[in-house]
Amino acid sequence: MYKIAVIGGDGTGPEVMAEGVKVLKAACQAEKISIELVNYDIGGERYLRTGEVLPESIIPELKKFNAIYLGAIGHPQVKPGILEKGILLKLRFELDQYINLRPIKLYPGVETPIKDKTPEHIDYVVVRENTGGIYTGLGGISMKGTPHEIAVQEMVYNRFQVERCLRYAFNLTKKRAKKNTLALCGKTNVLTFVYDLWERAFHEIGAEFPGIKRDYYHVDATCMWMIKNPEWFDVIVTGNLFGDIITDLGAITQGGMGIAAGGNINPEGVSMFEPIGGSAPKYTGQNVVNPLACIMAGSMLLETLGEIRAASRIEQAVQKTISGHMKSMSAGKMGTGTREIGDLAAKYAG
Ligand code: IPM
Ligand code: MN
Numbered sequence: 001m002y003k004i005a006v007i008g009g010d011g012t013g014p015e016v017m018a019e020g021v022k023v024l025k026a027a028c029q030a031e032k033i034s035i036e037l038v039n040y041d042i043g044g045e046r047y048l049r050t051g052e053v054l055p056e057s058i059i060p061e062l063k064k065f066n067a068i069y070l071g072a073i074g075h076p077q078v079k080p081g082i083l084e085k086g087i088l089l090k091l092r093f094e095l096d097q098y099i100n101l102r103p104i105k106l107y108p109g110v111e112t113p114i115k116d117k118t119p120e121h122i123d124y125v126v127v128r129e130n131t132g133g134i135y136t137g138l139g140g141i142s143m144k145g146t147p148h149e150i151a152v153q154e155m156v157y158n159r160f161q162v163e164r165c166l167r168y169a170f171n172l173t174k175k176r177a178k179k180n181t182l183a184l185c186g187k188t189n190v191l192t193f194v195y196d197l198w199e200r201a202f203h204e205i206g207a208e209f210p211g212i213k214r215d216y217y218h219v220d221a222t223c224m225w226m227i228k229n230p231e232w233f234d235v236i237v238t239g240n241l242f243g244d245i246i247t248d249l250g251a252i253t254q255g256g257m258g259i260a261a262g263g264n265i266n267p268e269g270v271s272m273f274e275p276i277g278g279s280a281p282k283y284t285g286q287n288v289v290n291p292l293a294c295i296m297a298g299s300m301l302l303e304t305l306g307e308i309r310a311a312s313r314i315e316q317a318v319q320k321t322i323s324g325h326m327k328s329m330s331a332g333k334m335g336t337g338t339r340e341i342g343d344l345a346a347k348y349a350g
Contacts, residue, residue, distance in 0.1 A: 019342025067270065288337065
């Protein structure tokens, strides 16, 4: 019996989550896995109503679950940063979800904006470090509002954070057993402290994995090659900020935010799965947003729990839904509605 915390969140989050839950339940029922879902009302609406961002009691409660399933956080009436830092980043940090796992996979029948690239060219995973770097939040502002104002935001990493992330990435590359290649994405030509640490640790830990080839790319070049030669990649490992940026680029190459899922993973604790696209408030309540990213996040959730068969049921159901029924991955252009896609995927997963 698995206990799963469900946070629909803001904007279209609850809509895609309703479909994600539908499909998750169907796959679990088919595999005779029992799950208990507990809903949490967290997000912008609650904040506007009560002034509460994330009630303190919630973190210890969430630690008792087997996984967390999250829709989206972000509200147009709330100043940027309050909910993102107060909820999403806080959960990632407090639950020590030190890996953000973001597969970039082009499914058959999905259109990519990259000319001449097909599913065989786009199938890799980004391992984004998820608790450190510039997201640590160290820094400050002085002389605010004056012409001499100073703003500092530090990119902070310690060896421990870098090492555990790299080790996870090497092990994942080994487990995938595809190209057996791990690429470090950095910026050793400018960030000569932080990415020097990453690069040294990369080669030192890499020596423990003789079967894994090591590549290095600067982050700007990584962006170029993700478009020009995505087939070079197997697993990319990188720091928090670069990982954030390159996974939006990656998402667009796999058909867009409507299909891109991710997992905030604590391999020793509670992990949290989400569509990476955000709350898309302008589409709220119209039944036009694509639930597949959220549905795929459910597949990643089950895979992380070790329920491989149920996870691949969902992935196959998503592929059938795409090839049989969808014109596009983009909101409003899918040729069918949010709920209808959820119904189809649930039917195929069941
Ligand atoms: C993501 C998002 C978040 C991030 C924001 C909403 C804080 O862009 O999950 O990629 O920067 O990590
Ligand atoms: Mn992002």
